[in-house]
Amino acid sequence: MRILLLAPHPFYQARGTPIAVKMVLEFLGARGHQVDVLTYHEGMDVSIPNCRIHRIPRVPGVSNIRPGFSFKKLVCDGVMFASCLRMMRRNRYDLVHAVEEAAFIAVVMKSLTGVPYVYDMDSSLAEQMIDSFPRLEMAYPALRRFEAAAVRRSAGVLTVCAALEDVAHGHAPGTPVGRVEDTTLLSDTRNPNGTALLPNETAGAPVAMYVGNLEHYQGIDLLLEGFRHTLDRVPEARLVIVGGRDDDIARYTRRCAALGIRPAVLFLGPKPVTVLADLLREADVLVSPRLKGLNTPMKIYSYLDSGTAVLATRLRTHTQVLDDRTAYLVDPEPLALGSGLAALLRDPSLRQRLASHAKDYVQREFTPEAARRKLESFYAMIESRAAGARA
Incomplete structure (x- = not known):
């Protein structure tokens, strides 16, 4: 098939959604499909077999586009709509693979051209907009209706977690829904020169580590306020924050x-993915204090694979993947997080037990090979339906 993939974000960047999109492109290219990618003007060019990257025109004054809903993204999505319309008129596509809010562009394109689309649902857009702009609360029912229409009109919905699978089924029980979770990004290779990656200030201290962006929904304020309570119990502890x-x-x-x-x-600050495995292994506890969102943070899968114990907030964003056998789960408030982190830093046998169960779990369920098997199943169904429609 000839596929147009709409990626409404800077591509490529070494973070959540762009990493997931790259995996989908590699899968589609290896399957023999010819894929055009339409994405933002920002991002690194990457070479993927059978894939060509097209970028929207550079928008004056719009740069450093961050994750999540924003005015900058809204402007870029408007430009993407126009670019998509031109590409659809010039080329014959069999399918559009629309990531996140690009599904709304795909809905219009289907009305104009009849080309079916897959809705790649990495988050609930209605939930995300209300989290970013609480004053839009009154508009929530309308946002849900728009999201439901995008699900109903799609050829299928590809989700990244059980919570979003439930959202899609709730919108349209008759629409095919697949689930392909994110995967571990770690390899078995280790730092060849054996030098420590953590700064000297951590030498001999128990180390908690957070890896990821520093957007509000990640819970960094909760982490810092909680760590103050940790220091009351473990004064020598150190918190290392990677990214931002x-x-x-x-x-x-x-x-x-x-x-x-x-x-x-x-x-x-930010570190390359190539050193992620060694960084995670040097910590005693890895922390995910996320407060909002339905999708599981991509970092969780690498955390689980690292051999280091994980502490996370007891919210569905985590508990759809984690349980008390694979992580130390705490209520999302400072005292609970700080006390839990102190308890885990003081208990090496508990850390070892959690880390062992977690690594076994991720190696069974959340490897790149497991993701490819799930993508194979989903796209075999989409290809069959597309062939039937052409016949």
Whole structure:
């Protein structure tokens, strides 16, 4: 088939959704499909067999587009709509694979051209918009109706977690829904020179680590406020935060100073995926304090595969994958997180038990090979339906 994949974000970047999209493109290319990718003007070019990357025109004044809903994304999506319309008129596509809000573009394209689409649902757009802009609460029912229409009119919905699978089934019980969770990003290779990646300030100290962006929904404020309680019980503990933009790091550095924990918190900034495995292994506990969202954070799968114990908030974003055998789950409030982190840092046998169960679990369920098997099943169904429609 000839497929147009709509990726409404900077592509490629080494973070959640772009990583997942790259995996889908590699799968489709290996399957022999010819894929055109339409994406934002920002991002790194990558070479993927049978795939060509097309970018929207650069938008003046729009740069450094962050994850989540924003005015910048809204502007870029408008430009993407126009670019998509031109591509649909110039080329004969058999299918559109629409990621996140691009499903709304695909709905219009189907009305104009009849080309079916797959809705790649990495999040609930209605939930995401209300989380980002609480003043839109009154518009929530209308947003849900738009989301439901996109699900109903699709050839199938591809979700990344059980919660989103439930959302899709709730919108349209008759629409085919597949689930392909994210996977571990870790390899078995280790740092060849054996040097430590953590700063000297962590030497001999129990280390908790967070890896990821520093957007509000990730729960960084909760983590810092909770770590203050950890230091009351384990004064020698250190918190290492990997990732984040310079302005976010500066803001949270000031927050650490206000909380009186600045000397115990180290911000390392972004690190390449190639060193992720060694970084995670050097920590004693890996933390995911996320507060909002239905989808499971991509970091969780690499956390589980690292051989290091995981602490996470007891919310569905985590519990659809984690349980008390594979992670130390805490209520999403500072004292519970801080006390739980202190207990885990003080208990090496519990850390070892959790890490062992977690690694066995992720190697069974959340490897790239497992994801490809699930994609095979979903796309075999989509291809069969597309062939039937052409016949």
